[in-house]
Amino acid sequence: MNITERVDQLVRPDILTLKPYVSKIYPNVVKLDANENPFAWPTGMKEELFGWSGEGGQGFEFNRYPDGEARALKQALSQYTETAEDNLLTGNGSDELIQLLLSVFGGPKRTLLIHPPTFVMYEAAARVTGTEVERVPLLGGVNLDVEEMLRASENPAVSVIILCSPNNPTGSLFAQEDILRIVRESGKIVVVDEAYAEFSEASVKREINRYPNLLVMRTFSKAFGLAGLRLGYLIGQAGTISLLNRARQPFNVNAFSQKAGVVALRYLEGYREQIRIIQAETKKMASDLGKLPGLRVFPTAANFILFQPEDADAWAEALLAKGFLVRNLGEIPVLGKSLRVSVGKPEENRAFLKAVREIAGGGVQA
Numbered sequence: 001m002n003i004t005e006r007v008d009q010l011v012r013p014d015i016l017t018l019k020p021y022v023s024k025i026y027p028n029v030v031k032l033d034a035n036e037n038p039f040a041w042p043t044g045m046k047e048e049l050f051g052w053s054g055e056g057g058q059g060f061e062f063n064r065y066p067d068g069e070a071r072a073l074k075q076a077l078s079q080y081t082e083t084a085e086d087n088l089l090t091g092n093g094s095d096e097l098i099q100l101l102l103s104v105f106g107g108p109k110r111t112l113l114i115h116p117p118t119f120v121m122y123e124a125a126a127r128v129t130g131t132e133v134e135r136v137p138l139l140g141g142v143n144l145d146v147e148e149m150l151r152a153s154e155n156p157a158v159s160v161i162i163l164c165s166p167n168n169p170t171g172s173l174f175a176q177e178d179i180l181r182i183v184r185e186s187g188k189i190v191v192v193d194e195a196y197a198e199f200s201e202a203s204v205k206r207e208i209n210r211y212p213n214l215l216v217m218r219t220f221s222k223a224f225g226l227a228g229l230r231l232g233y234l235i236g237q238a239g240t241i242s243l244l245n246r247a248r249q250p251f252n253v254n255a256f257s258q259k260a261g262v263v264a265l266r267y268l269e270g271y272r273e274q275i276r277i278i279q280a281e282t283k284k285m286a287s288d289l290g291k292l293p294g295l296r297v298f299p300t301a302a303n304f305i306l307f308q309p310e311d312a313d314a315w316a317e318a319l320l321a322k323g324f325l326v327r328n329l330g331e332i333p334v335l336g337k338s339l340r341v342s343v344g345k346p347e348e349n350r351a352f353l354k355a356v357r358e359i360a361g362g363g364v365q366a
């Protein structure tokens with residue numbers, strides 16, 4: 001046996017079948033593929049953050065470890081989310097938190113319940129943590145099948161349910177009463193991924209006081225435009241948060257990102273203006289796309305739109321040839337081949353729509 005074969009035998013078999021998540025870089029395109037905030041940070045924020053000397057107390061000097069408890073960030077977040085500091089846990093993006101959640105509440109012989117089509121990282125984290133996955137597809141690809149979710153949750157192996165609202169990639173927002181019914185009646189850990197809550201302006205965060213099994217997950221990657229700094233957080237009852245804290249890496253959020261979160265939360269007015277523009281642009285773009293023949297366009301409560309042309313692959317290529325990068329989702333459960341476009345700056349959206357009209361008008365070569 002050569003050394004490579006030996007290494008392949010040592011790795012867990014379920015890891016061998018995993019494909020790494022690869023994010024390609026396309027230079028010189030209008031980037032409408034990752035649901036980021038297209039605007040620069042609010043005026044003054046970059047200067048304030050980059051002008052920061054690294055001083056300002058323990059945990060903010062770069063030759064020292066960061067504050068493992070992220071106290072200053074939690075203080076700012078507790079005001080923003082109207083929760084107490086011990087209701088919060090911060091992470092290196094929501095991606096880290098999904099894995100942490102499954103390493104604490106999932107794992108071998110346990111099952112995660114999800115509602116495809118939904119965010120792909122839930123399945124990826126399940127694989128890494130050895131958690132089984134059970135899937136209850138969205139009705140018509142967009143609506144939560146509450147009865148079927150509850151029925152599936154009766155399986156004693158199900159320990160965690162993730163509901164994504166607004167859902168990536170469909171944009172659907174689930175009714176608060178449906179979410180809370182699942183929280184109440186399943187009795188399992190229910191994580192509500194609210195990555196796009198600033199756009200939908202809906203949240204179940206106030207309900208954490210009533211339900212120890214409810215966790216709300218948020219991120220600075222979308223509305224706050226900090227995707228590159230990796231910052232996410234969970235909101236839950238103090239007891240539930242403390243369970244997650246046992247397995248968290250002690251210094252999981254670096255000092256600069258902690259500071260960036262604190263500074264960003266001082267620029268809420270600037271962000272609110274950006275969010276208002278993005279919301280208005282989303283409405284306009286969905287309505288304009290919806291007027292084109294041959295395109296199925298899904299209603300959205302987030303900053304992206306799911307749509308289905310007749311030949312999605314050819315459309316993705318034609319858009320790229322015109323300089324627009326959208327997410328070609330391939331075959332997604334229930335809905336099949338679909339594309340997802342993030343809403344950009346107003347001038348980018350105008351140009352995108354012009355390109356779409358040209359492609360729709362001229363037909364695409366498959």
Ligand SMILES: Cc1ncc(COP(=O)(O)O)c(C=O)c1O
Nearest residue numbers: 093094095119168195219221232
């Ligand atoms: C629903 C949802 N949750 C979580 C994330 C990941 O967020 P983060 O950048 O904080 O890891 C995304 C990013 O696309 C998302 O769409």
